[in-house]
Every structure is written in structure tokens, then in C-alpha cells.
Amino acid sequence: MNGGTVLPLVGRPDRIQRVATNLIEIAAVSKVYDTSQRGRHVALSEISFDVAEGQFVSILGPSGCGKSTLLYIVGGFVDATSGSVRVSGAPVTGPGPDRGPVFQEFALFPWKTVLGNVMYGPLQQGLSRTQAATRARELLGLVHLTKYESFYPKELSGGMKQRVALARTLAYQPKILLMDEPFGALDALTRKHLQNELLEIWERDRKTVMFVTHSVEEAVFLSDRIFVMTNSPGRIRKVFDVALPRPRVRAELLVDRRYQEMVVAIEKLMDEQEPELS
Amino acid sequence: MARVNAIPGLSALIACVALLLIWDGLSRAFAVSGLPPPWGPLRELPNLLTEPETLVNILASLRRMAIGFVVAIAFAVPIGLMMGRSRAVAAFFNPLFMVIYPVPKAALMPLIMLWIGIGDMAKVLVIFLGVSLPVVYHSFQGARSVEEKMLWSAAAMGLSASQRLRRIVLPAALPEIMVGCRTGVVLALITMVTSEMIARQSGVGNIFFTALDMGQYDTVYAMIIIIGALGFFCDVGFEAVRRVLVAWAEPSHQIAVGSA
Amino acid sequence: MSIRRNLVSLIAGALPIMAALFLWYAVCALKLAPASLLPSPVTVFTRLIALAGDTNFLTQAGITLFRLFVGFAIAVVLGVSIGILAAGSRAVATLMQPVVRVLAPVPKIALYPAFVLVLGFDHSSKIALVVADALFPILLATYQGAAAVEPKLVWSARAAGASPAKCLFTIVLTAALPSILTGARIGLIIACIVVFLAEMITSTDGLGQMLVRAARNFQTVDMFEPIITITLLGLLLNAAFNVLSARLLVGFAEQP
Numbered sequence: 001m002n003g004g005t006v007l008p009l010v011g012r013p014d015r016i017q018r019v020a021t022n023l024i025e026i027a028a029v030s031k032v033y034d035t036s037q038r039g040r041h042v043a044l045s046e047i048s049f050d051v052a053e054g055q056f057v058s059i060l061g062p063s064g065c066g067k068s069t070l071l072y073i074v075g076g077f078v079d080a081t082s083g084s085v086r087v088s089g090a091p092v093t094g095p096g097p098d099r100g101p102v103f104q105e106f107a108l109f110p111w112k113t114v115l116g117n118v119m120y121g122p123l124q125q126g127l128s129r130t131q132a133a134t135r136a137r138e139l140l141g142l143v144h145l146t147k148y149e150s151f152y153p154k155e156l157s158g159g160m161k162q163r164v165a166l167a168r169t170l171a172y173q174p175k176i177l178l179m180d181e182p183f184g185a186l187d188a189l190t191r192k193h194l195q196n197e198l199l200e201i202w203e204r205d206r207k208t209v210m211f212v213t214h215s216v217e218e219a220v221f222l223s224d225r226i227f228v229m230t231n232s233p234g235r236i237r238k239v240f241d242v243a244l245p246r247p248r249v250r251a252e253l254l255v256d257r258r259y260q261e262m263v264v265a266i267e268k269l270m271d272e273q274e275p276e277l278s
Numbered sequence: 279m280a281r282v283n284a285i286p287g288l289s290a291l292i293a294c295v296a297l298l299l300i301w302d303g304l305s306r307a308f309a310v311s312g313l314p315p316p317w318g319p320l321r322e323l324p325n326l327l328t329e330p331e332t333l334v335n336i337l338a339s340l341r342r343m344a345i346g347f348v349v350a351i352a353f354a355v356p357i358g359l360m361m362g363r364s365r366a367v368a369a370f371f372n373p374l375f376m377v378i379y380p381v382p383k384a385a386l387m388p389l390i391m392l393w394i395g396i397g398d399m400a401k402v403l404v405i406f407l408g409v410s411l412p413v414v415y416h417s418f419q420g421a422r423s424v425e426e427k428m429l430w431s432a433a434a435m436g437l438s439a440s441q442r443l444r445r446i447v448l449p450a451a452l453p454e455i456m457v458g459c460r461t462g463v464v465l466a467l468i469t470m471v472t473s474e475m476i477a478r479q480s481g482v483g484n485i486f487f488t489a490l491d492m493g494q495y496d497t498v499y500a501m502i503i504i505i506g507a508l509g510f511f512c513d514v515g516f517e518a519v520r521r522v523l524v525a526w527a528e529p530s531h532q533i534a535v536g537s538a
Numbered sequence: 539m540s541i542r543r544n545l546v547s548l549i550a551g552a553l554p555i556m557a558a559l560f561l562w563y564a565v566c567a568l569k570l571a572p573a574s575l576l577p578s579p580v581t582v583f584t585r586l587i588a589l590a591g592d593t594n595f596l597t598q599a600g601i602t603l604f605r606l607f608v609g610f611a612i613a614v615v616l617g618v619s620i621g622i623l624a625a626g627s628r629a630v631a632t633l634m635q636p637v638v639r640v641l642a643p644v645p646k647i648a649l650y651p652a653f654v655l656v657l658g659f660d661h662s663s664k665i666a667l668v669v670a671d672a673l674f675p676i677l678l679a680t681y682q683g684a685a686a687v688e689p690k691l692v693w694s695a696r697a698a699g700a701s702p703a704k705c706l707f708t709i710v711l712t713a714a715l716p717s718i719l720t721g722a723r724i725g726l727i728i729a730c731i732v733v734f735l736a737e738m739i740t741s742t743d744g745l746g747q748m749l750v751r752a753a754r755n756f757q758t759v760d761m762f763e764p765i766i767t768i769t770l771l772g773l774l775l776n777a778a779f780n781v782l783s784a785r786l787l788v789g790f791a792e793q794p
Contacts, residue, residue: 293636312655369547380772
């Protein structure tokens with residue numbers, strides 16, 4: 001799947017060496033739903049691609065194209081109908097702390113405080129309460145929520161909830177972040193703030209990220225590679241390598257021709273899909 | 279759930295057979311005369327249901343139950359709807375109903391009999407009391423959750439307040455009202471059986487104790503089966519009516535609320 | 539503004555209750571009904587206060603409360619565990635659903651003669667009836683609540699390393715708590731009512747039996763006392779349960 005469109009962009013030699021191993025291998029994954037009323041619905045059809053360690057990849061597509069389902073299959077939350085997913089060489093059979101999800105719906109535990117939510121993962125891993133609290137506080141500092149540790153999720157704004165969710169996932173130190181339209185439920189301004197923060201955090205240890213979104217700008221701004229999907233059946237339509245320099249600054253990117261051209265190219269591609277849908 | 283219900287009634291039938299087998303097993307395990315295996319009572323059913331006296335008793339009970347139920351619906355639905363649409367009406371009635379809620383309605387039977395005699399009126403009144411509250415509650419909830427903008431649209435089209443209550447609120451609240459009615463019909467049966475068991479004058483509840491006093495255990499258990507079946511079929515029947523009337527509504531899963 | 543509105547609705551809500559009490563008082567004061575049929579509310583409540591210090595009355599109330607709590611506790615344990623297991627396992631759900639579908643609408647009071655025949659006239663038959671009656675609202679509420687838990691909540695816990703069984707009894711159970719408590723509150727009131735009715739039917743002891751005995755002896759005043767007592771108990775238990783719920787549900791969104 002490396003034969004996607006490569007725009008003439010500047011790559012970083014040091015990074016190319018680092019991405020030699022494939023952390024996630026997705027091979028011919030299909031997902032078919034048997035619905036009694038509407039018959040068989042093919043959500044994903046023969047998806048294959050690899051994600052190298054340390055890469056930030058986005059899966060971009062219209063709603064209902066199965067992009068979230070693909071993420072859930074990698075997470076081990078949903079079983080594929082056929083095909084296989086391997087992570088670090090081992091087949092995925094269920095959820096595991098090497099793959100940390102962040103959901104659009106936040107999915108925070110409403111009965112736990114902010115600190116309690118973030119401590120949950122470390123406690124599951126066998127840390128003592130003090131150790132877990134220390135780690136949780138570190139992460140709350142990272143997402144600028146130190147002052148809110150004793151709040152309950154319902155007392156927080158959407159952006160703050162998603163910061164807590166991110167901290168909760170980072171707290172058990174997954175190798176891979178699985179982000180399912182994480183900023184989809186937020187207003188435009190908060191969304192931009194969180195994109196910046198996510199990049200800042202990502203720059204620190206460059207975890208492997210699979211990021212599902214339907215926003216072209218978001219995908220180009222954040223990712224190293226973008227997989228554009230088509231609707232029913234869900235297939236990979238095209239792969240874009242984003243060789244924009246990092247660390248990325250939004251104000252600089254917005255006036256960068258390469259950024260603009262890529263956004264336009266992807267937008268055009270997605271516009272072409274529309275007639276097939278309706 | 280959907281798969282099990284593919285053939286209507288089949289899962290219920292299997293469940294009934296399973297329950298009879300469990301019953302049979304229990305009767306063997308306990309081995310007391312008070313718990314015969316289910317086959318005797320089952321054989322007793324046809325005799326019981328063709329005996330004119332029993333039949334008259336059961337039909338009389340059902341008639342009282344139906345009257346109490348219908349009167350309760352006619353009374354409770356309008357009150358519930360008005361409570362749902364007017365804060366003042368809700369504030370007026372809510373505490374009263376809250377106080378009445380934990381009163382055992384069937385326990386009023388001796389007092390009511392003292393006041394208005396042992397006739398049908400007393401039994402109908404108790405059933406009416408038992409059914410009213412859950413129906414008021416569900417109508418209230420239904421009317422309260424009617425989309426405000428639907429009412430604005432109706433007002434913009436020139437519907438008066440009373441027209442809105444009848445033509446917008448009533449149909450919009452109907453799914454919830456039907457849930458209340460379904461609970462109510464089972465409650466009517468429960469209240470009927472309970473009050474008759476307390477009063478021991480006539481009807482289904484009386485047959486129980488006559489048989490119990492005479493040691494006819496098969497008859498006692500046959501009555502349990504009959505009342506159990508009545509409860510089940512009242513519920514199933516009402517669910518069918520509900521589905522036809524409010525086919526457009528989302529299927530609702532409600533906890534059946536209430537007791538005699 | 540909101541305080542004033544609360545005050546107004548409090549007064550509005552007190553009106554019908556006060557009116558009913560006043561009507562009762564007026565009917566008695568004007569001698570529209572003979573005192574042997576409808577004693578004055580003053581007589582009834584004076585007697586109730588006197589009974590609050592009466593050992594026999596308190597013993598009977600204690601017997602009723604004991605049956606109520608034991609039955610309710612068994613119903614909660616059974617209902618919550620079966621409900622959670624059914625939500626966690628398709629096999630349990632497939633087994634449970636048809637049985638519950640058949641048994642839930644059956645008037646449990648009809649089973650009471652069978653309970654008496656098998657378990658005798660004492661505590662156990664009445665407790666069994668309380669369990670049978672309170673079980674289904676709790677079971678159904680638990681199952682529906684647990685089945686409606688956002689799967690992503692469970693996924694988040696699974697990804698953090700919790701086992702499926704642990705998720706079921708920590709995450710799913712806690713997330714379903716608002717629904718479980720609603721069911722339990724309904725079950726509690728039902729238990730309250732049903733224990734009283736069972737005591738009336740077999741009339742051996744307890745508050746229900748006091749009512750039947752008073753009715754047999756045409757002691758109208760004494761017929762009111764058990765009914766008022768069980769109603770007050772129901773209201774008190776309901777209020778206590780609401781306080782407990784509010785404590786347990788800190789963090790959850792407000793219940794409608």
C-alpha cells in the first residue's frame with residue numbers, strides 16, 4: 001500500500017530510518033453486518049495496510065464508511081468477519097493495554113473524579129494507589145488539568161473531558177493511540193486548541209497513532225500518512241504521505257502551498273465520491 | 279432477544295414447559311402434600327373451567343376488573359396529561375399522589391366494605407384505586423416529555439390550548455400512556471385477586487381459600503395456573519394493542535411498576 | 539425566584555392534602571357519618587401517637603419490618619446478580635428472557651397460597667412472597683440499565699487491562715446504578731405493600747394482621763392505625779432511599 005500519491009515534499013531522513021518496523025499490520029480485513037431488515041451490509045471490504053512504529057496516520061472518510069469500525073477492530077473491541085490484524089507481530093484477539101482508545105464520546109467513568117479516571121489504568125496494571133496517583137497527576141499536568149483533579153466529569157466542558165480521556169489513556173502507557181474522531185464533538189475553537197496540544201504531546205515520545213476523522217484539515221495538520229476511504233463497501237481509496245516539516249505550527253502551515261495543495265487534492269478526491277453515494 | 283422471538287409464543291411456551299418441569303422437580307425434592315407435581319392441577323383445569331359455579335365466579339371477577347380498569351383510565355389519563363402540561367396542576371397533585379403511592383390499596387378493602395357494603399362497588403373501587411396511580415404517572419411523564427417546539431408549531435398554526443392538548447399532547451404521549459395502561463391492566467388483576475383474598479366473599483380469591491380449607495390442593499394450584507395465565511395474557515394482549523396503536527413509536531422497554 | 543417558586547408549589551401541593559384532612563374532620567365534626575364508621579382524624583392521630591409507645595404495636599411493626607427487609611434484601615441480591623449476568627452473557631439472557639416474560643406479569647399474590655402450603659404460615663412464606671414481588675422490577679431495571687451501558691465505557695476499561703468479568707461487576711454494575719436504584723426503589727415500596735397484604739391474608743401477626751383483627755371486632759379507629767403506619771413507613775423508606783441514592787449517584791447526571 002505504499003504506492004499512494006506522494007506529493008513532492010521534503011522528507012526527514014532521520015525519521016525514515018526510524019519507521020523501518022511495522023507495528024500494526026492489517027491484512028485483508030472485512031466486516032459484514034447481517035441486519036435482518038436490510039440484508040448484508042459490508043462495512044469494510046478487504047482492507048490491508050501497515051502502520052510503522054512512531055507514525056501518525058489518519059483514516060479519513062465520509063460518515064458510515066467504516067473507518068471507526070476499522071479502529072475498533074484494531075483495538076480488539078469488535079471482531080473482523082475475515083482477515084487479520086497483528087500488533088507487534090502478534091494477532092489481535094481482544095483489547096489490551098498496548099492499544100489505548102480515545103473516543104469521540106469521551107467514555108469517562110461518571111462515578112469517578114478526574115483523578116480517579118486517570119488512575120484507573122495504572123491501578124489495573126498493579127501500581128499502588130500512591131504510585132498511580134503520582135502518575136495520574138503527571139498526566140493531568142501534561143493536559144493542563146491539575147486544578148480539576150477532584151472534579152467529576154459532568155462538571156467539565158467537552159474539551160476538558162477529552163483532555164481527561166486522553167490523560168486516562170496515556171496513563172497506562174499504550175504503544176499505540178487509537179483515536180476515534182476524538183475532537184468531533186467539540187466546537188471549532190476548542191478543537192484547534194486540542195489539535196495543537198495533541199501534537200505537542202505527541203512530539204515528546206512519538207507514539208504510534210491511528211486517528212479517525214472526517215476533517216481533511218485535521219488529518220493533514222496532524223498526520224504523516226492519510227488513508228482516504230470510500231463509502232459502502234468501505235475500502236481504502238488512496239494513500240497520501242504528508243511530508244510537511246515538524247513540529248508543525250498552524251499559522252505557518254496555513255500559508256504553506258504544500259499544505260494547501262494537499263488539502264485541495266484530498267477535498268477534490270472526496271467530492272468525487274459524493275455522486276456515487278446518493 | 280430478537281432471534282428467540284422469531285416464532286411468536288414459542289419461547290414463552292418453552293419457558294412454560296421449563297417452569298412446569300422445575301415445579302415437578304421441586305415437588306419431588308420437597309415431597310410434601312402441599313406441593314403436588316403440576317400434572318394433577320393441569321388435569322384439574324378442564325374440570326374447573328367447565329364447572330358453572332367457578333366460571334360465574336371468574337367472569338364476575340373479570341367484569342369488576344374491567345369496569346375498575348376502564349373508569350381508572352378515563353379518570354387518570356386526563357389528570358396525568360394536565361399535570362404534564364401545567365406546572366401548577368403538577369404542583370397541586372404531585373404531593374397528594376406521592377402520599378397515596380405507598381398505601382396498600384387492597385388493604386382498604388375492610389374499610390371500604392364497612393362504608394359501602396360488600397357488593398361489587400367496593401371491589402370496583404379498590405381496583406380503580408390500584409390502577410389509577412401508575413396510569414396518572416405514565417400519562418404525566420408522557421405529556422411532560424412532549425417536544426416543546428411541536429406545541430409551538432401547533433400554536434403557530436392556530437390551535438387553541440384545548441385543541442393542542444387533544445390533538446398534539448394526547449397522541450404524542452400515547453406511547454407512554456399505553457405503557458401505563460399495560461401496567462394498569464396487570465395491576466387491576468393483582469388488586470382484584472388480592473382484595474378478594476382479603477375479603478373472601480366471592481370471586482377468584484374466594485375459590486382459593488375454599489379449596490385451601492378443604493385440602494383440595496390440586497384446585498389451589500389449578501387456580502394459580504389460571505390466574506398466572508390471566509396475567510400473562512392480559513399483558514400480551516395489551517402489548518399487541520399497544521403495538522397496533524403506537525406502531526410509529528420507538529419500542530419501549532419499561533419496568534412494570536406497581537403493586538396492589 | 540426559584541425559592542419562591544418552590545414555596546408556592548409546596549403550598550399548592552399541601553392544599554389537597556389539607557383539604558382532604560379538613561373534609562374528613564368536618565364530616566366527623568358535623569356528625570354526617572357515625573363515629574363507628576368514620577372516627578375523627580383527631581381520634582385517629584391521638585391513638586397513633588399513643589400506639590407509638592405501645593410494646594405490642596411496636597413488636598408487630600418490628601415483625602413486619604423484619605419480613606420486609608429480609609425479603610427486599612434477597613430480592614436485591616438475586617435481581618441485581620441475575621440482571622448483570624444476563625447483560626454480560628448471551629446464554630444467560632436467552633435462558634432468562636422467556637421465563638421473565640412469562641413470570642413478570644403473573645400476579646405473585648396468587649402464589650401466596652402455594653408458599654403457605656409449602657413454607658407454612660410463619661415468616662418464610664411471607665418473605666418468599668416479598669421476594670417474588672420485588673424481584674422483577676429490580677431484575678428488569680438492572681438488566682435494562684446494564685444492557686444500555688455505553689459499550690465504549692467497557693472498552694475503555696478493557697483496554698486499560700481489566701478482565702471481562704471484572705468489567706461486568708465493576709464498570710457495568712456501577713454504570714447501571716441509576717437504573718438499578720430506580721428498580722430497587724420500586725421494589726422497596728412493593729415489598730412494603732406486599733408484606734402488609736400477606737399479613738392480612740393469613741393474619742397471624744404483624745401490622746396487616748392488626749388491621750384484620752380490628753375489622754373483625756369493628757374497632758374502626760384501630761383499622762386506620764396499621765394502614766397509616768405502613769404508609770408512613772413506605773414514605774420514610776422512600777425518603778431514606780432517595781438520600782442514599784443521591785449519595786451513591788454523585789457524579790451521575792441528574793435523574794429525571
